Amino acid sequence: MVPPVHFTERVTMTDSTDAGPVLAADGTPLKKKLAQALFVSRARAFGLVLPLLAFILVSFIIPILSLMVQGVKNDTYSANMPASTEIMKGWDGISEPTEKMFAALVLDLIKAREEKSIGRVATRVNREVSGTRSMFTKAARKAGKLEAPFMAAMLNIDEDWGNIEVWGAMKVSSQTYSAAFYAAAVDADYNADGSFERLDEKDRIYVYLFIKTLLVSLAVTLACLALGYPVAWLLASLPMRTSNLLMILVLLPFWTSLLVRTTAWIAMLQSHGVLNNVFVWLGITTDETRFSLIYNMTGTIIAMTHILLPFMILPLYSVMKGISPAYLRAAKSLGATNWTAFWRVYFPATIPGIGAGGLLVFILAIGYYITPALVGGQDGQLISNFIAYHMQKSLNWSLAAALGGILLVIVLAIYWLYDKVVGIDNMKMG
Amino acid sequence: MSQKSLQDAFVAFDHVQKSYDGEILVVKDLNLQISKGEFVTMLGPSGSGKTTCLMMLAGFEVATHGDILLKGQPINNTPPHKRGIGMVFQNYALFPHMTVGENLSFPLEVRKIGKSEREEKVRLVLDMVQMGDFAYRRPAQLSGGQQQRIALARALVFDAELVLMDEPLGALDKQLRERMQYEIKHLHEQLGITVVYVTHDQSEALTMSDRVAVFDDGVIQQLAKPDDLYERPENAFVAQFIGENNKLEGIIRAQEGDNVIVDLDGGMTARALAVNCGAVGDRTMLSVRPERVALTGDGSNSTDALVQELIYLGDHIRCRMTVSGHNDFIVKVPNASGHKHLVVGENTKVSWQTEDCRALDA
Structure with missing residues (x-):
């Protein structure tokens, strides 16, 4: 655009094509000047919205976010059973449980009984495989007196400790972040080896x-x-x-x-x-x-x-x-x-x-x-x-x-x- | 009205009354005949019953008493969609979810007209209102004037012989309104349709109509050609409503043939044409148009005047004076070469002819 010649004074003030950004009368860029001029009214408007924003944040957004987190995070097991949680990470979920794993479990059971958290842990594992709750509470009561080899000692308490499904349930429970609950919410089972499996027809709800x-x-x-x-x-x-x-x-x-x-x-x-x-x-x-x-x-x-x-x-x-x-x-x-x-x-x-x-x-x-x-x-x-x-x-x-x-x-x-x-x-x- | 003339008229209102609440008549004993091809305007202030009359004709309101005839047939019991009357609404009432083309083909679709014929008719009518390129636009994308044309086209596309218009130009600005007035007038002439037009704008009525029916209080006050209406008003309401009017009130002293001698309340004695006044001794209102008053002392009615205010309007000068005790007497002084220059506060003479001064009902 060619500015009309007789408007040269106005042109120098507003022409932005070859003189960089448009400048206000005092030489600051016009955009900056505008932002400054609008700042107060924007700040006031924001101030008016602030109480509602804070309310929504506290009563709506934070609960929803924490809900989303709850759905994938559960540290009941990992927080209370650290030794077996650690060793479970190296287990593939298919092979037979080793003596080392039993040793770590016994250590955790003693600790959990002392801290009175064994009930919660047992409930958590019970959600993966039902009927395991009593195994945990019973084993925890006797864990203090057990001596190596722990595998044999544990199997002596309950034969089911040799059951790979129980160990699979423990591995799933030990994961702080897992898809187990979302899987359960769509009627599927999340296995220790990371695979999903639909539940039997009669169990789907x-x-x-x-x-x-x-x-x-x-x-x-x-x-x-x-x-x-x-x-x-x-x-x-x-x-x-x-x-x-x-x-x-x-x-x-x-x-x-x-x-x-x-x-x-x-x-x-x-x-x-x-x-x-x-x-x-x-x-x-x-x-x-x-x-x-x-x-x-x-x-x-x-x-x-x-x-x-x-x-x-x-x-x-x-x-x-x-x-x-x-x-x-x-x-x-x-x-x-x-x-x-x-x-x-x-x-x-x-x-x-x-x-x-x-x-x-x-x-x-x-x-x-x-x-x-x-x-x-x-x-x-x-x-x-x-x-x-x-x-x-x-x-x-x-x-x-x-x-x-x-x-x-x-x-x-x-x-x-x-x-x-x-x-x-x-x-x-x- | 004879039965014969009712049968001959294209549209006839025969002793039509309308009441909404059973207590007040909004239309009182309306008789009106409109011939084919005529452009009749119903003019009046709001609440005068003119729109109600239009709605009764369209079929949206039912007459409480009397018959409405279309081509000699009573249509009181005919539902609106079977009357075949085109209508242009105040705010156009274009269907917002349809394009212009769909709006125009709607009346053809409901008449089960084939697709190719529909398209042809829509194209023709769009060309007629000079909107040929707008078929695929939505009404919201058009300006007021363009919407107006489409509304007009929609009322014409199904070849209605009678088109009703309910203040169609009310929403337009002055310039556009004037242009549309001419266009509607020309369309009316070209197509030979009969138009019943409702407005409260007297200049619109005078510009477009063959005849104007002035409504007030549910009654047609006068039904006449535009020039008759302006120059020969039959009563005080019409004189006041159409154009500008100076009214001078007084008592009739004597009658001499077509003329009456009136003693005005301000002391002056005036001679006027007896149009619609009572007998000797009755009160009357004299009507004098501002442009028929001369600034000389030699008319048949002449009196002194005191200049109160001057307003310069380019082609003429509006001059407010005190005449015979009325200080709102208006005189229009044409801005012709050599016209008399007045000064505020000046005493001057004004005069008018007897035939320009009409004695009406008080």
């Missing part, structure tokens, strides 16, 4: 549970969409006064205690509850063949749909509220029937709301815990209930973390897929 959770979430999402779409449409098209009243009804589940709601569902759905009584009265079913609507999958789906419905209705409503009635009128004036006008003009305009509501309900449903726990019975339990079980009952935190990690990955994958197919910027929360 988690993959089936993940699939069940996804299907239930999908069913709940579809049910919410089918029930919520007409309601959102009513909300958006009714006059203000009526729609406000309806909105209160929609939000009512939000304001009701979860336990009250659940109790209400029990009263409604149990085999001698309101719904079944009505069915019997109407002759839909007989007194002997009442439907079981609660404490099973049906109950879980009904209650979750009810609870998650507002999350579908609200984004839909906000999108529908923004659709000018002129579009439908235009479509009709152009010759479209009500049906065509709806499908060709109105429905496409609501897709951002369907996307937002669907994603919201689906992701909430995938991690839903309380409702299935309360009304799900045996059959209606979802993956979150098992995560909770491992956190609270079996105290296998690493497995809980691995299950949680997989759930997180599934959610992120769904989110990514949604972004690819629909586009996340298309989503409208309101």
Whole structure:
């Protein structure tokens, strides 16, 4: 670009093509000057965000990171049984255990008994091969009196000490970082030689549970969409006064205690509850063949749909509220029937709301815990209930973390897929 | 109205009433006949019932009483999509998720017209509104004026004989609005379509229409050609609403043929054309257009005036004066060579002809 000649004064100030970076009036580069000028306002903005950032860091990011670590790290064995941990590193997991390995084990057992950590170690190994817990506690009690050769002495206590599977379980347990828990979370066995093996058909639980959770979430999402779409449409098209009243009804589940709601569902759905009584009265079913609507999958789906419905209705409503009635009128004036006008003009305009509501309900449903726990019975339990079980009952935190990690990955994958197919910027929360 | 004239008219409103709440009539006994090929504008302030009339014609509102006829057939019970009326909406209502081409072919698709014919018609109509290159754009990528053209094209593409327009130019800036006014007018002439146009902008109405229906309070105040409307308003509302107007109120002293002698409240006695005034002794409002007032003392009505304010507007000078006690009397002095130069505070004479002064309802 050739600057006009008669603007020479301005040109010397702003021309950057042959005089290096653009300079401010005092000679400092303009970029630097701009950064200085904006620093205060940026610092202030950052200061305003800081409390929230700190809160999210402490309450969300750090727990999630530690969860991810928990899923692969477990030092119960390696921290308490250092000698056998060290010697196990050199063992290939296939050959017969040597006298040296037995010696190290005995040393560790004595130490672990003194430090009272043998129970935890035994539990850890027991998770790999069940039934080994008592072997450890028994051997630890007698370890102090054992004399070399230790192999023979140990086999004398329990013949199973010669079992290579037990040693394999110890080797897996001795690894501070291992894929054992993630393997367990997808119904596989992680072997001492580093290989994976699927469990027997009858022992598989988690993959089936993940699939069940996804299907239930999908069913709940579809049910919410089918029930919520007409309601959102009513909300958006009714006059203000009526729609406000309806909105209160929609939000009512939000304001009701979860336990009250659940109790209400029990009263409604149990085999001698309101719904079944009505069915019997109407002759839909007989007194002997009442439907079981609660404490099973049906109950879980009904209650979750009810609870998650507002999350579908609200984004839909906000999108529908923004659709000018002129579009439908235009479509009709152009010759479209009500049906065509709806499908060709109105429905496409609501897709951002369907996307937002669907994603919201689906992701909430995938991690839903309380409702299935309360009304799900045996059959209606979802993956979150098992995560909770491992956190609270079996105290296998690493497995809980691995299950949680997989759930997180599934959610992120769904989110990514949604972004690819629909586009996340298309989503409208309101 | 005779039944015959209702049958002959292209569009007819026959004693149409409309109420939304059962208490207030927003349209009171509307009778209007529009012939084929006519450009009729419904003009009025907001809330005057003009848009309601348009919506009843389009089929989005139901008349509470009376018939609306299209080509002699009552259409009260015909749903909007079967009326075959093209409509241009206030904010265009182009479908945002469709391209321009898809928007235009929508009315053809729902009429089950074949693909090749659809493409041909879309191409023709795009050329007609000079938007031939825009078929693959989305409405959001177009400027307001371009969207306006597409909305117009969409109302025309399925060969509607009647096109309704609901303040279609309201969102455009002044210059573009004026250009579009001419284009719509020319399209109307070329295609021979009938247009019913709703606006609150009187200059738009005067520019484009064959006839203008001035609405107020649910009633057509006057239905006339633009020049008649401006020069021969029939009542005070029309005189005030269309163009600028000086109103002088007073009591009728005597009637002489077509003229009345009026004693103005400010003391002056004026002679005016009796248009829509009462008998002797009734109050009346005289209407005088600012450009019909001369700065001389020799018209049939002449009085003293005190210059209050002068506004220079290039082609003319707007002069606010006190005349007969009214201090908002406006005179437009053309900026012709040798025009009289006024000074604020100056006393001058003003005058106007009897036929330019119309005695209307008070």
